[in-house]
Amino acid sequence: MSADYIMVGGFLGAGKTTAMLRLAEHLTERGRRVGLITNDQSHGLVDTSLVAAHGYPVQEITGGCFCCRFNSLTEAADRLTRDGRPDVFLAEPVGSCTDLRATVQYPLSRLYGHDYRIAPLSVLVDPVRARRIFGLEPGRTFSPKVLYVYAKQLEEADLIIINKSDLLTSDQQRTLEKVLHDRYLQAEVFTVSARTGANLDTWFGRLAAAELAPRRAMDVDYDVYAEGEALLGWLNATIRIAASAPFDGNRFLHRLATGVHAQLAADGLEIAHLKMTLAPSEGNDLAALNLVRTDGEPELSHRLEEAVTEGELILNLRAEGDPNRLDAVVRETLRDTSRQVDAVTTFEHSEYFRPARPNPTHRMATLGAD
Ligand SMILES: Nc1nc2c(ncn2[C@@H]2O[C@H](COP(=O)(O)OP(=O)(O)O)[C@@H](O)[C@H]2O)c(=O)[nH]1
Numbered sequence: 254m255s256a257d258y259i260m261v262g263g264f265l266g267a268g269k270t271t272a273m274l275r276l277a278e279h280l281t282e283r284g285r286r287v288g289l290i291t292n293d294q295s296h297g298l299v300d301t302s303l304v305a306a307h308g309y310p311v312q313e314i315t316g317g318c319f320c321c322r323f324n325s326l327t328e329a330a331d332r333l334t335r336d337g338r339p340d341v342f343l344a345e346p347v348g349s350c351t352d353l354r355a356t357v358q359y360p361l362s363r364l365y366g367h368d369y370r371i372a373p374l375s376v377l378v379d380p381v382r383a384r385r386i387f388g389l390e391p392g393r394t395f396s397p398k399v400l401y402v403y404a405k406q407l408e409e410a411d412l413i414i415i416n417k418s419d420l421l422t423s424d425q426q427r428t429l430e431k432v433l434h435d436r437y438l439q440a441e442v443f444t445v446s447a448r449t450g451a452n453l454d455t456w457f458g459r460l461a462a463a464e465l466a467p468r469r470a471m472d473v474d475y476d477v478y479a480e481g482e483a484l485l486g487w488l489n490a491t492i493r494i495a496a497s498a499p500f501d502g503n504r505f506l507h508r509l510a511t512g513v514h515a516q517l518a519a520d521g522l523e524i525a526h527l528k529m530t531l532a533p534s535e536g537n538d539l540a541a542l543n544l545v546r547t548d549g550e551p552e553l554s555h556r557l558e559e560a561v562t563e564g565e566l567i568l569n570l571r572a573e574g575d576p577n578r579l580d581a582v583v584r585e586t587l588r589d590t591s592r593q594v595d596a597v598t599t600f601e602h603s604e605y606f607r608p609a610r611p612n613p614t615h616r617m618a619t620l621g622a623d
């Protein structure tokens with residue numbers, strides 16, 4: 254029996270997790286059994302806790318991207334199969350990762366073609382970020398080597414999905430579609446909103462119907478790719494919070510994010526994605542907060558219904574800058590924020606680093622034998 258393997262790529266903060274949850278819902282409604290696979294350089298992922306909170310079976314691949322931990326990708330699928338026999342796997346690669354066609358999709362198809370049908374590669378785009386990068390409007394962006402990775406992600410896409418259409422005027426949407434269309438001739442371009450659901454069915458329909466295009470994979474300069482990724486600072490922390498009395502967890506997350514945001518902005522660092530969840534020790538309630546640009550605003554996408562006294566905070570931060578600085582800012586702001594609610598915080602896990610050079614397990618430039 255062969256299961257579908259669907260990968261949804263795109264830069265940090267583009268909306269991959271949000272869109273995958275929508276896709277999981279869409280497929281479940283049609284009688285499919287889905288299993289999700291999240292991925293990061295290190296463990297303690299907001300994405301995994303969010304997906305699990307929605308009730309989907311999920312496996313987390315940590316310690317490197319899919320391409321560098323290729324075997325763990327099939328092992329994760331096997332573990333999901335043991336538990337719930339999914340007939341479709343949805344996999345979200347790390348947002349700073351590229352060359353997925355040659356290092357993940359072609360090897361999966363060539364080595365495990367009997368087990369999996371590999372869907373076309375979708376690459377999601379945050380339109381505000383993209384309009385700046387492509388010079389359609391002024392505003393901060395990343396340095397050139399990070400942008401090399403960004404452009405490579407789009408170059409290998411079968412489907413380019415402009416997400417967050419709810420943030421665009423029709424004129425902004427049209428001009429961005431035209432730029433992407435003209436530059437990336439190999440791809441079909443769709444515009445959707447994972448938040449409102451607008452036009453998602455068109456994309457999902459195309460995913461189900463289209464085949465992974467068998468063209469030769471793009472060339473990638475792994476030195477520039479590695480340097481671009483290593484310009485990004487990465488921080489994952491899991492923190493226990495215990496207060497003397499119930500406090501407003503939504504407000505707590507918002508204050509913490511606002512404090513971290515203000516300091517990183519003062520340093521002139523570009524934030525790619527700050528995301529946090531706060532889960533009370535009891536019950537299934539969850540608050541989630543995201544910030545996807547230094548000149549954006551922190552946004553609560555899930556709110557806690559009730560006040561919280563004890564809980565677990567997961568914080569993932571990716572920004573162009575020194576990881577030591579990210580850690581110092583997070584710790585200092587957390588100290589101040591928890592003092593305001595008279596809470597004690599304990600770091601259960603904390604790692605901050607620059608991603609290591611990508612070193613793929615396989616690299617196959619073609620879908621058939623070379
Ligand atoms: N306005 C808007 N925000 C969105 C949409 N889709 C995702 N987001 C938000 O973008 C942020 C990053 O989303 P996430 O799915 O975590 O991105 P990922 O890093 O690519 O997985 C979150 O605040 C989401 O709520 C959308 O269609 N419209």
Ligand SMILES: [Mg+2]
Nearest residue numbers: 269270300345
């Ligand atoms: Mg994600």
